Amino acid sequence: MSTRARQYDAEVLRRSRVSDQLVRLVLGGPGLAGFETTGVPDEWVGLVVPGQFQSRYYTVRSWERGELTTDVVIHDEGLVTEWVARGCVGDPVQVTEPKGSFVMPPDAGWLILVGDLTAMPAMARITASVELPTHVWAEVPDELGDYLPAYTTIHWLDQPADGRSRLASVVEQLDWPEGPGYFWMAGESSQMRAIRKHLMRERRLPSTAYDVMGYWRAGGVRQPRAVDPGPIWRAGKAAGKSDEEIWADYDRARDG
Numbered sequence: 001m002s003t004r005a006r007q008y009d010a011e012v013l014r015r016s017r018v019s020d021q022l023v024r025l026v027l028g029g030p031g032l033a034g035f036e037t038t039g040v041p042d043e044w045v046g047l048v049v050p051g052q053f054q055s056r057y058y059t060v061r062s063w064e065r066g067e068l069t070t071d072v073v074i075h076d077e078g079l080v081t082e083w084v085a086r087g088c089v090g091d092p093v094q095v096t097e098p099k100g101s102f103v104m105p106p107d108a109g110w111l112i113l114v115g116d117l118t119a120m121p122a123m124a125r126i127t128a129s130v131e132l133p134t135h136v137w138a139e140v141p142d143e144l145g146d147y148l149p150a151y152t153t154i155h156w157l158d159q160p161a162d163g164r165s166r167l168a169s170v171v172e173q174l175d176w177p178e179g180p181g182y183f184w185m186a187g188e189s190s191q192m193r194a195i196r197k198h199l200m201r202e203r204r205l206p207s208t209a210y211d212v213m214g215y216w217r218a219g220g221v222r223q224p225r226a227v228d229p230g231p232i233w234r235a236g237k238a239a240g241k242s243d244e245e246i247w248a249d250y251d252r253a254r255d256g
């Protein structure tokens, strides 16, 4: 069976500003015919921008009436960042078929979501799709008051002045709700690695009770290779691996 993700040709129809560092891109065009969401609320696509072969991964904020919306974080530098900042409306792009990894156990009685700005699109979709009591910890530099549904309990965390995420230490000090639930977290990779260890060793959560994903790497280190998480995800699932093992495989593949 081929593990190559299907690709769709699309065009940037519109670009708008959601907040200081978040830009909404709406993609469309006849090449997206046949595109289908997985329905998994943290689903992502690989995006290839003009003149590039490498992809970057973006959450499907919505797929409606043939239009695919993504919210893109603009940071100091970067392939997609610079392309978005230059303009990009009318440009041809390619997107891969979507993949998702949020799988809540049927007996979950609560949901905790933790993430930085890159995780906000997924957290917005998850909160809109789940009816459980949900607590969100969001470490974001921007004012995003109404980005998540109003009924969600949100703990806004300031972005530290040195730009280094402190999400790992926030999670280590959480008061956890009683009973079975589900924990989802995404953001800078080193924070995510620390939290996987914490959940396994200190909290002793079964791997079905959490999903922790490194979405990007802090600068100053060699940029990881762009690796499509999709084939790794499918191969891991086929081999009966846990989510935690699959994301560790993904981190290793990106380290090359």
Ligand SMILES: Cc1cc2nc3c(=O)[nH]c(=O)nc-3n(C[C@H](O)[C@H](O)[C@H](O)COP(=O)(O)OP(=O)(O)OC[C@H]3O[C@@H](n4cnc5c(N)ncnc54)[C@H](O)[C@@H]3O)c2cc1C
Pocket: 044, 056, 057, 058, 059, 060, 070, 071, 072, 073, 074, 075, 076, 077, 078, 079, 080, 081, 082, 117, 118, 119, 121, 122, 213, 214, 215, 216, 217, 218, 219, 220, 223, 229
């Ligand atoms: C499954 C998945 C879903 C994702 N969903 C989204 C999403 O919906 N929206 C979104 O914006 N991102 C999302 N990301 C993260 C996004 O793919 C990365 O941030 C990507 O590196 C950005 O590409 P770039 O070309 O702009 O920068 P790159 O060329 O990849 O990186 C350039 C420099 O910028 C730094 N950098 C990269 N990302 C960030 C950041 N977020 N903040 C600060 N510095 C950074 C790097 O360390 C590097 O030094 C997701 C990632 C994954 C794996």
